[in-house]
Amino acid sequence: xxxxxxxxxxxxxxxxxxxxxxxxxxxxxxxxxxxxxxxxxxxxxxxxxxxxxxxxxxxxxxxxxxxxxxxxxxxxxxxxxxxxxxxxxxxxxxxxxxxxxxxxxxxxxxxxxxxxxxxxxxxxxxxxxxxxxxxxxxxxxxxxxxxxxxxxxxxxxxxxxxxxxxxxxxxxxxxxxxxxxxxxxxxxxxxxxxxxxxxxxxxxxxxxxxxxxxxxxxxxxxxxxxxxxxxxxxxxxxxxxxxxxxxxxxxxxxxxxxxxxxxxxxxxxxxxxxxxxxxxxxxxxxxxxxxxxxxxxxxxxxxxxxxxxxxxxxxxxxxxxxxxxxxxxxxxxxxxxxxxxxxxxxxxxxxxxxxxxxxxxxxxxxxxxxxxxxxxxxxxxxxxxxxxxxxxxxxxxxxxxxxxxxxxxxxxxxxxxxxxxxxxxxxxxxxxxxxxxxxxxxxxxxxxxxxxxxxxxxxxxxxxxxxxxxxxxxxxxxxxxxxxxxxxxxxxxxxxxxxxxxxxxxxxxxxxxxxxxxxxxxxxxxxxxxxxxxxxxxxxxxxxxxxxxxxxxxxxxxxxxxxxxxxxxxxxxxxxxxxxxxxxxxxxxxxxxxxxxxxxxxxxxxxxxxxxxxxxxxxxxxxxxxxxxxxxxxxxxxxxxxxxxxxxxxxxxxxxxxxxxxxxxxxxxxxxxxxxxxxxxxxxxxxxxxxxxxxxxxxxxxxxxxxxxxxxxxxxxxxxxxxxxxxxxxxxxxxxxxxxx
Amino acid sequence: xxxxxxxxxxxxxxxxxxxxxxxxxxxxxxxxxxxxxxxxxxxxxxxxxxxxxxxxxxxxxxxxxxxxxxxxxxxxxxxxxxxxxxxxxxxxxxxxxxxxxxxxxxxxxxxxxxxxxxxxxxxxxxxxxxxxxxxxxxxxxxxxxxxxxxxxxxxxx
Ligand code: FES
Ligand code: FES
Numbered sequence: 001x002x003x004x005x006x007x008x009x010x011x012x013x014x015x016x017x018x019x020x021x022x023x024x025x026x027x028x029x030x031x032x033x034x035x036x037x038x039x040x041x042x043x044x045x046x047x048x049x050x051x052x053x054x055x056x057x058x059x060x061x062x063x064x065x066x067x068x069x070x071x072x073x074x075x076x077x078x079x080x081x082x083x084x085x086x087x088x089x090x091x092x093x094x095x096x097x098x099x100x101x102x103x104x105x106x107x108x109x110x111x112x113x114x115x116x117x118x119x120x121x122x123x124x125x126x127x128x129x130x131x132x133x134x135x136x137x138x139x140x141x142x143x144x145x146x147x148x149x150x151x152x153x154x155x156x157x158x159x160x161x162x163x164x165x166x167x168x169x170x171x172x173x174x175x176x177x178x179x180x181x182x183x184x185x186x187x188x189x190x191x192x193x194x195x196x197x198x199x200x201x202x203x204x205x206x207x208x209x210x211x212x213x214x215x216x217x218x219x220x221x222x223x224x225x226x227x228x229x230x231x232x233x234x235x236x237x238x239x240x241x242x243x244x245x246x247x248x249x250x251x252x253x254x255x256x257x258x259x260x261x262x263x264x265x266x267x268x269x270x271x272x273x274x275x276x277x278x279x280x281x282x283x284x285x286x287x288x289x290x291x292x293x294x295x296x297x298x299x300x301x302x303x304x305x306x307x308x309x310x311x312x313x314x315x316x317x318x319x320x321x322x323x324x325x326x327x328x329x330x331x332x333x334x335x336x337x338x339x340x341x342x343x344x345x346x347x348x349x350x351x352x353x354x355x356x357x358x359x360x361x362x363x364x365x366x367x368x369x370x371x372x373x374x375x376x377x378x379x380x381x382x383x384x385x386x387x388x389x390x391x392x393x394x395x396x397x398x399x400x401x402x403x404x405x406x407x408x409x410x411x412x413x414x415x416x417x418x419x420x421x422x423x424x425x426x427x428x429x430x431x432x433x434x435x436x437x438x439x440x441x442x443x444x445x446x447x448x449x450x451x452x453x454x455x456x457x458x459x460x461x462x463x464x465x466x467x468x469x470x471x472x473x474x475x476x477x478x479x480x481x482x483x484x485x486x487x488x489x490x491x492x493x494x495x496x497x498x499x500x501x502x503x504x505x506x507x508x509x510x511x512x513x514x515x516x517x518x519x520x521x522x523x524x525x526x527x528x529x530x531x532x533x534x535x536x537x538x539x540x541x542x543x544x545x546x547x548x549x550x551x552x553x554x555x556x557x558x559x560x561x562x563x564x565x566x567x568x569x570x571x572x573x574x575x576x577x578x579x580x581x582x583x584x585x586x587x588x589x590x591x592x593x594x595x596x597x598x599x600x601x602x603x604x605x606x607x608x609x610x611x612x613x614x615x616x617x618x619x620x621x622x623x624x625x626x627x628x629x630x631x632x633x634x635x636x637x638x639x640x641x642x643x644x645x646x647x648x649x650x651x652x653x654x655x656x657x658x659x660x661x662x663x664x665x666x667x668x669x670x671x672x673x674x675x676x677x678x679x680x681x682x683x684x685x686x687x688x689x690x691x692x693x694x695x696x697x698x699x700x701x702x703x704x705x706x707x708x709x710x711x712x713x714x715x716x717x718x719x720x721x722x723x724x725x726x727x728x729x730x731x732x733x734x735x736x737x738x739x740x741x
Numbered sequence: 742x743x744x745x746x747x748x749x750x751x752x753x754x755x756x757x758x759x760x761x762x763x764x765x766x767x768x769x770x771x772x773x774x775x776x777x778x779x780x781x782x783x784x785x786x787x788x789x790x791x792x793x794x795x796x797x798x799x800x801x802x803x804x805x806x807x808x809x810x811x812x813x814x815x816x817x818x819x820x821x822x823x824x825x826x827x828x829x830x831x832x833x834x835x836x837x838x839x840x841x842x843x844x845x846x847x848x849x850x851x852x853x854x855x856x857x858x859x860x861x862x863x864x865x866x867x868x869x870x871x872x873x874x875x876x877x878x879x880x881x882x883x884x885x886x887x888x889x890x891x892x893x894x895x896x897x898x
Contacts, residue, residue, distance in 0.1 A: 066838060067836075067837035067838030067839065067875050068837070069837070195834070196834075197831050197832065197834040198834060198836060198839075200836070200839065201830065201831040201834065201835075201836055201839075202822060202831060204830075204836045204839035204842050204843075205815075205822060205826075205827040205830045205831060205836070205842060205846060206775070206815065206816065206818075206822040206827065207773070207774070207775015207776070207814065207815035207816045207843050208775070209774045210839065211777075211839075211840060213774075213777075213778065214774040216772060216774070222769065247758060281757075281761075281765060281769045281770065282765060282768075282769055283761050283762065283765035283769065284758075286781075287758075287760075353874060354838075354840075354874060355777075355779045355785065355787060355838070355840045355841050355872065355873075355874040355875075356777070356779070356838070356840045357778070357779075402838070402839070403838065404777070404838050404839070404840030405837075405838045405840060405874050405875060406838075407874075433778070435781060436779070436780040436781060436782060643834040644834070647834065647837055647877065647880070648837075650876065650877070650879045650880070651837055651875045651876045651877065654876030654878060654879070655876050658876065675780075675782055675784065676779070676780040676782050676784035676785055676872075677782065677784040681872055681874060682876055682878075683869045683870075683872065683878075684864070684865055684868045684869050684871075684873075684878040684881060684882070685865040685866070685869045687876065687878035687879060687882075689879070690879050
């Protein structure tokens with residue numbers, strides 16, 4: 001996997017003089033980081049670091065900021081190796097240009113692993129030319145020079161020069177070779193590993209324009225795009241003439257749309273049919289929508305009904321499925337087991353609900369589309385816009401803005417296509433803002449699912465058989481986006497008699513990726529069921545989990561085949577975080593019962609290892625207070641910015657708890673919960689204390705956007721069982737007789 | 742209809758339909774985008790401003806109902822961004838995406854006006870109407886305590 005590799009011979013640093021003096025250092029990337037892109041070097045000079053003669057250091061943040069803190073953490077990587085004076089570094093947001101900057105997307109908790117090596121190398125290269133320039137000026141060997149806080153010092157002679165004083169000389173030197181620039185020993189770090197507030201905090205707390213929704217351009221108009229309540233419906237007629245007479249309305253037109261009906265809807269199904277209303281002000285367009293009368297042509301295919309889908313799941317479970325992995329003889333082993341447990345777990349569809357609704361701004365001028373977006377996947381959006389409008393990709397330019405939350409929602413870019421389609425027909429810049437209802441109804445939901453499990457332990461309590469059926473959405477083994485579970489997923493490969501099979505039903509509705517996709521539901525199912533088995537075996541849940549995690553995957557199984565790749569579950573790392581969370585939460589001495597309980601769970605995903613213990617109180621009415629969560633994480637050898645890293649852990653844990661009370665259901669193809677209040681998102685009164693600990697291991701650092709989320713659901717559910725003796729097998733909690741207080 | 746609004750100690754004149762929510766008058770007509778749109782349904786609190794000192798949802802407040810009551814938005818909470826809450830929010834690194842934080846800070850400012858030394862329970866009951874989708878709640882509690890001059894233990898509550 002080349003994504004996380006350091007720069008190589010095939011990459012080039014580009015050193016160039018700045019017009020006003022000083023120098024800029026950039027990278028020429030062969031763009032090997034993108035599988036879809038050709039492996040040919042693209043020799044575009046770029047500028048990650050600029051050092052001006054007045055000493056001002058500007059570092060470009062290349063990534064998409066969605067709240068994960070990378071506008072601070074990526075520049076920190078460069079500043080650390082450069083030995084820059086962080087307090088005086090200016091951070092600038094890159095525009096979208098992946099040939100120049102490399103990957104600019106944010107997803108899968110991959111920004112840190114993808115950036116760790118190259119960004120440090122950029123900083124080290126810039127430092128190397130400054131040191132060389134100082135050596136030339138002072139006529140001393142490079143080895144006698146040290147750097148700190150934007151200054152090169154020759155201790156022996158007591159002389160020193162600032163980076164600004166050296167910038168013009170440095171501009172004339174040859175660019176260093178990426179393979180020879182020396183990186184610091186972590187022991188020498190002065191910036192990394194220290195808690196550091198986000199660079200944009202000041203602007204955020206004073207209300208400065210930062211977000212895509214805040215964009216303002218001269219002559220800009222505002223749009224709403226009214227779409228069907230049922231996915232795939234089309235506008236037959238609309239009273240656009242009447243809408244045009246309303247105050248402030250400039251344009252109102254029907255957009256035919258391009259969605260092709262499909263039982264398995266692709267992640268980006270294309271432009272929806274709808275009615276665009278463009279006004280001087282957004283609220284005028286939003287108000288006009290109430291007078292809109294649209295006759296819809298309903299799709300001919302079936303539309304989702306939650307009750308029917310639930311029934312169908314049980315029918316499918318009784319029929320043979322597609323076996324994804326099997327080993328041993330699970331039927332025989334279950335028959336011979338000392339104890340067996342059988343359970344059905346089900347979980348609902350969920351909406352993303354980024355607090356900033358989807359939206360973007362587009363301006364079609366001079367035959368080109370200029371756009372402002374807070375996308376997690378700007379490159380994907382650009383390609384879609386170009387394709388939808390018949391433009392060359394080079395004629396679609398993107399400004400990257402801060403996004404008011406991502407959570408996987410902004411990997412999808414249909415809002416960019418919508419606004420670009422509208423803007424192409426309007427001689428002014430247009431800002432599209434989705435209403436909250438638009439954002440909920442038009443979401444790419446986390447798919448619900450039902451899982452049927454049966455497992456057995458032998459007389460010593462060892463787990464010997466596990467039969468598992470995932471009933472999800474799709475057609476055969478073609479799954480709806482985010483609705484599949486990989487054949488290698490834990491505990492696959494670690495149980496001698498094992499079968500994991502899937503069945504699918506068509507959905508005809510859009511799904512997508514929600515923070516820790518797959519894991520956000522599956523980890524709850526597996527870890528809850530392991531807890532059931534531990535109780536059946538009469539073994540402490542911690543010991544029982546350790547006994548399974550620490551097994552080697554059977555050679556040749558899908559789980560074992562991942563060995564050597566970053567996706568391989570390293571049982572030792574997972575066992576270590578689990579043991580440590582038991583230690584910090586004093587697990588052994590905790591007594592549960594009488595409405596007070598503790599639960600434990602762990603999970604590996606997105607290259608990160610997390611184990612969590614939850615403490616809950618539950619009253620007779622089923623109200624749950626999650627009092628405290630202990631978390632232990634292992635994401636390698638270095639936290640770049642512990643403040644941002646721990647913020648992600650806190651946010652992930654609280655979001656996981658929130659998932660337990662949320663749901664989206666469908667009736668005749670329509671979402672039933674179209675109001676924000678019906679989304680049941682976690683409130684401050686429901687937020688537990690969170691205590692975070694880390695294990696440092698000698699692996700390259702990995703991301704924190706997701707891996708802390710999955711374990712908290714089973715930790716809480718297991719704690720509720722410990723407190724009440726009642727097992728939560730259906731989410732949301734309300735469907736199991738519980739609620740968060 | 743032409744209206745005079747007293748916002749952050751200045752008088753602004755706008756021409757907007759009387760039913761236009763204060764939120765959109767601030768954002769679209771006056772270009773003060775610090776106040777955020779999250780739902781337009783009164784359910785998230787991202788649009789919270791102080792109206793005559795009380796936290797209100799500007800998305801549900803028709804501009805015609807404002808009259809000459811003073812409005813304070815996040816842009817006017819302090820002259821130099823140095824309200825104790827703003828300083829605490831930065832120091833404790835509360836924001837993740839940051840989108841909800843204007844609403845959080847305005848609501849907290851009203852809380853501290855009435856209850857200078859709030860308990861966790863005071864904070865929870867005053868702040869539960871303001872949604873943070875990134876769930877920065879642990880730090881919001883800590884930062885309010887910090888701003889009130891009573892540093893909370895690390896880890897919140
Ligand atoms: S925007 Fe006003 S409460 Fe959500
Ligand atoms: S910081 Fe993102 S919604 Fe609160």
